[in-house]
Amino acid sequence: MTEEAGGSTTMSIQAKVIAEMRARIISGEVDPGAPLSELALADEFGVSRTPVREAFKQLQTEGLVEIRPRVGTFVTTPSRREITELFEMKELLEGAAARLLAQRGRVPEIDRLRRNLEEADAAVARDDREHYAELVGEFHDLLITGADNSKLEAHYKTLMNQLAYPRLVKTSLDQPGRPLQSDREHHLVLELIVQKDGDSAEQVMREHVRASRRALMAGLPVPGRGPLTDPTGA
Amino acid sequence: MTEEAGGSTTMSIQAKVIAEMRARIISGEVDPGAPLSELALADEFGVSRTPVREAFKQLQTEGLVEIRPRVGTFVTTPSRREITELFEMKELLEGAAARLLAQRGRVPEIDRLRRNLEEADAAVARDDREHYAELVGEFHDLLITGADNSKLEAHYKTLMNQLAYPRLVKTSLDQPGRPLQSDREHHLVLELIVQKDGDSAEQVMREHVRASRRALMAGLPVPGRGPLTDPTGA
DNA sequence: CACCCATCTCTTGCATGCAAGGAACGTTAG
DNA sequence: CTAACGTTCCTTGCATGCAAGAGATGGGTG
Numbered sequence A, B: 001m002t003e004e005a006g007g008s009t010t011m012s013i014q015a016k017v018i019a020e021m022r023a024r025i026i027s028g029e030v031d032p033g034a035p036l037s038e039l040a041l042a043d044e045f046g047v048s049r050t051p052v053r054e055a056f057k058q059l060q061t062e063g064l065v066e067i068r069p070r071v072g073t074f075v076t077t078p079s080r081r082e083i084t085e086l087f088e089m090k091e092l093l094e095g096a097a098a099r100l101l102a103q104r105g106r107v108p109e110i111d112r113l114r115r116n117l118e119e120a121d122a123a124v125a126r127d128d129r130e131h132y133a134e135l136v137g138e139f140h141d142l143l144i145t146g147a148d149n150s151k152l153e154a155h156y157k158t159l160m161n162q163l164a165y166p167r168l169v170k171t172s173l174d175q176p177g178r179p180l181q182s183d184r185e186h187h188l189v190l191e192l193i194v195q196k197d198g199d200s201a202e203q204v205m206r207e208h209v210r211a212s213r214r215a216l217m218a219g220l221p222v223p224g225r226g227p228l229t230d231p232t233g234a
Numbered sequence C: 001c002a003c004c005c006a007t008c009t010c011t012t013g014c015a016t017g018c019a020a021g022g023a024a025c026g027t028t029a030g
Numbered sequence D: 001c002t003a004a005c006g007t008t009c010c011t012t013g014c015a016t017g018c019a020a021g022a023g024a025t026g027g028g029t030g
Helices: A013-027 A038-045 A049-061 A080-104 A108-125 A129-146 A150-163 A165-173 A178-194 A198-219 B013-027 B038-045 B049-061 B080-104 B108-125 B129-146 B150-163 B165-173 B178-194 B198-219
Strands: A065-068 A072-075 B065-068 B072-075
Touching: A013 A038, A013 A049, A013 A150, A013 A165, A038 A049, A049 A065, A049 B049, A080 A129, A080 A150, A080 A178, A080 A198, A080 B080, A080 B150, A108 A129, A108 A178, A129 A150, A129 A165, A129 A178, A150 A165, A150 B080, A150 B150, A165 A178, A165 A198, A178 A198, B013 B038, B013 B049, B013 B150, B013 B165, B038 B049, B049 B065, B080 B129, B080 B150, B080 B178, B080 B198, B108 B129, B108 B178, B129 B150, B129 B165, B129 B178, B150 B165, B165 B178, B165 B198, B178 B198
Parallel strands: none
Antiparallel strands: A065 A072, B065 B072
């Protein structure tokens, strides 16, 4: 959160552990609910338990792992309710970002959003869902960045990490017709932003988030199934 | 963030350190920018450096301290820009909370808000700013709690901690006429919530936050002064 | 056969020791 | 007197050892 991932030089080894573990969790490389042994990770990275332990502490604050004292550390498994809450926050923050960006007027991010949509149009046209998924991520990131509020950006990233969003996007885009619809909604939002109509931009953006959430939920396996065997998910 | 403060029993000593340090920073007991020595704190709490160190790690993720590698750990000093950003987020989240609460309809928090305002009216009437400040904090907390979104609540708390809000409220209430005005705005917001007019509730709540921010900034010492000697405040 | 209890192992929590890197200070040269 | 340099002290980063607690596993009993 504070330092961004980069080269391996000048990066403390615990920063590397944090970046690596975060990537694994977000990408789904490690399953939700899976136990993370300090010792095993330490051996794997060739370091002692200490930096691994401190990495866990930070990942816990970010909401990615859960440390149960004297028991173990586990990858967080968001309950259904939490997922709903996370999307509510996503809608809120992205809507606000759209409005803020509209208020800022002509800034570089606008151009980058334009280029993003040009590429996206092409990707949709040739049904390249993989690439389109990346562009969707970039679109939302650009929107947030364009709001020019570092706190909003930081909290947004935390939320997306908890959702393991990159993994989810593809699911929603597998819904028939969703990519085209999504692309259209992006165009509309950008247009309203360019017109400096902040209110409408926020409104449409929020509706877009809700739509994407619906498409996503529809593509999920089964309501009660998944790694949510844990009864703590109230 | 994950565990709430409570009795000293069954609480790991690092949790105690975290709670204590957080309280000190928020209350202003330690000045922004002040160095926090691991060793000194460890001695004071009668523990080793390890739990203090882990506490720092978490407080850093919460944005309350800054760990400069090989140099030291310091209480964060939000730049002027960051304060603006934090208030922007405050406005956003509290506005959303008001709307969400309005949508929820009749819930216990509504009654608690009513009782809060009754007490607040009395406090304002007898010019008890101290007590009113507490009630203001409770009002906003109840609003957030009433939104029934744990993520929103968690992020809100983090933001308020970064603002060292409890300390700021009193400043803003020292503006002449501000308590009465503030109390009125609270009443209006609650009324709109009861009427289930979410849109208006959000709008009025956001305006209220902006007003309180203005009152607060007006009461601050001097724009460029204070512990903000750090030129990083772009 | 089912259930309860003791033990045993694996987990993390904390204490401590050592090393590397900054920053500040005193010193010395110009 | 000023400025540059070398040294010293203080800071955190990491490794390791020990102890306490939770969970699993086995044996014993009703």
